[in-house]
Amino acid sequence: MNKLKIILSGIVKNNPTFVLMLGMCPTLATTTSAVNGAGMGAATMAVLILSNIVISLIKGIIPSKVRIPAYIVVIAAFVTIVELLMKAYLPELSKSLGVFIPLIVVNCIILGRAEGFAAKNGVLDSALDGIGTGLGFTFALTLTGAVREMLGSGAIFGHKFISGDGMLIFVLAPGAFLVLGYLMVAFNKLTAKIK
Amino acid sequence: MEYVLIIISAIFVNNVVLAQFLGVCPFLGVSNKVSTSMGMGAAVVFVMTIASLVVYLLQYYVLVPLGIEYMQTIVFILVIAALVQMVEIVLKKVSPSLYQALGIFLPLITTNCAVLGVAILLVQKQYDLLQSVTYAFSTAIGFALALVIFAGLRERLELEDVPRSLRGTPIALITAGILAMAFMGFSGLV
Numbered sequence: 086m087n088k089l090k091i092i093l094s095g096i097v098k099n100n101p102t103f104v105l106m107l108g109m110c111p112t113l114a115t116t117t118s119a120v121n122g123a124g125m126g127a128a129t130m131a132v133l134i135l136s137n138i139v140i141s142l143i144k145g146i147i148p149s150k151v152r153i154p155a156y157i158v159v160i161a162a163f164v165t166i167v168e169l170l171m172k173a174y175l176p177e178l179s180k181s182l183g184v185f186i187p188l189i190v191v192n193c194i195i196l197g198r199a200e201g202f203a204a205k206n207g208v209l210d211s212a213l214d215g216i217g218t219g220l221g222f223t224f225a226l227t228l229t230g231a232v233r234e235m236l237g238s239g240a241i242f243g244h245k246f247i248s249g250d251g252m253l254i255f256v257l258a259p260g261a262f263l264v265l266g267y268l269m270v271a272f273n274k275l276t277a278k279i280k
Numbered sequence: 281m282e283y284v285l286i287i288i289s290a291i292f293v294n295n296v297v298l299a300q301f302l303g304v305c306p307f308l309g310v311s312n313k314v315s316t317s318m319g320m321g322a323a324v325v326f327v328m329t330i331a332s333l334v335v336y337l338l339q340y341y342v343l344v345p346l347g348i349e350y351m352q353t354i355v356f357i358l359v360i361a362a363l364v365q366m367v368e369i370v371l372k373k374v375s376p377s378l379y380q381a382l383g384i385f386l387p388l389i390t391t392n393c394a395v396l397g398v399a400i401l402l403v404q405k406q407y408d409l410l411q412s413v414t415y416a417f418s419t420a421i422g423f424a425l426a427l428v429i430f431a432g433l434r435e436r437l438e439l440e441d442v443p444r445s446l447r448g449t450p451i452a453l454i455t456a457g458i459l460a461m462a463f464m465g466f467s468g469l470v
Contacts (some may be wrong), residue, residue: 106449109308110393114301154361161354169350184400187353191393193305257462258299262457269450277445 088213095217101194102225103272108194111185112226113261119242122230124178130219132163135194136211140203141211156199164189232264282388283414290418291303292466296394297426307427308452317431321424323385328395332362332416335399356399364389394423
């Protein structure tokens with residue numbers, strides 16, 4: 086039961102995007118469509134799980150003074166792996182996400198979970214926390230991407246449901262801020278009601 | 281002319297925050313007051329310009345000759361983190377008054393994805409040394425400009441009666457959206 090709680094907390098109660106408001110740059114930049122959002126979420130989740138596991142494994146041997154640089158090196162190594170894999174197997178997605186794949190390194194969610202969770206907990210729990218937080222992030226990105234795609238180009242996951250163009254502004258930069266803002270309002274309202 | 285284009289494009293047309301979404305965290309985080317936003321803006325201008333110079337030299341005199349360009353992400357982030365520390369130490373010794381003004385913002389810059397983002401972008405765009413520094417400097421000016429304007433808007437917003445679920449970040453995001461729309465007006469410029 087406790088294990089399930091760790092996963093769920095990352096998705097709802099401590100949702101990285103809607104509640105903690107971490108990692109705003111990729112959230113805004115890569116959600117031009119649901120597929121891009123999901124791709125970015127999955128890439129971040131992969132790095133998050135792997136770095137959480139490794140950091141919880143090595144937490145005993147790293148002197149606490151140099152822990153932050155050490156964490157950053159671990160994270161950067163995994164980001165490079167994910168970056169190269171995506172370039173090789175998903176070249177189109179990797180092109181549309183562009184500079185934001187290497188920028189996963191400075192995504193505060195990952196360093197935040199490393200410092201806040203993996204450095205204090207066991208390997209299994211850390212992996213579960215990575216899965217939970219990663220799912221929460223992916224969920225938020227896919228939702229934002231889907232809404233922007235629906236409004237902006239009248240399609241969802243690439244399938245058009247109305248003919249003609251949508252409101253282009255939602256695919257462009259301002260739409261990202263507006264959609265995320267209103268989604269946050271909706272999320273606040275919903276969680277307030279549940280409580 | 282080429283440099284004028286880089287400058288105008290980086291400040292207005294492809295504004296780093298409002299069009300490219302780099303550095304959104306500090307943009308939302310330290311934009312409550314105009315005075316702090318100016319401090320942050322100045323610190324970013326300072327660090328980003330130096331970082332671009334260092335990163336350029338590193339890329340073309342170390343990584344490329346050794347054939348290890350794939351190490352880019354790891355090397356850049358470490359160098360930027362070290363650089364920020366060094367700037368902090370040097371500034372403390374050389375100019376205590378400037379350190380007082382920028383001091384608290386410097387550690388925050390390591391996690392500012394705009395600095396790493398610009399470093400990666402200037403390699404991707406294959407700029408030469410002078411172009412790289414110009415690009416980084418004007419991108420940072422664009423960041424500072426957006427930050428100060430946004431802080432001014434938020435100071436006003438503080439006095440308004442905002443509906444409860446919109447308070448805080450949501451209304452800030454919506455304001456940023458409208459500001460981004462205003463910046464889209466520059467898009468025909470270059």
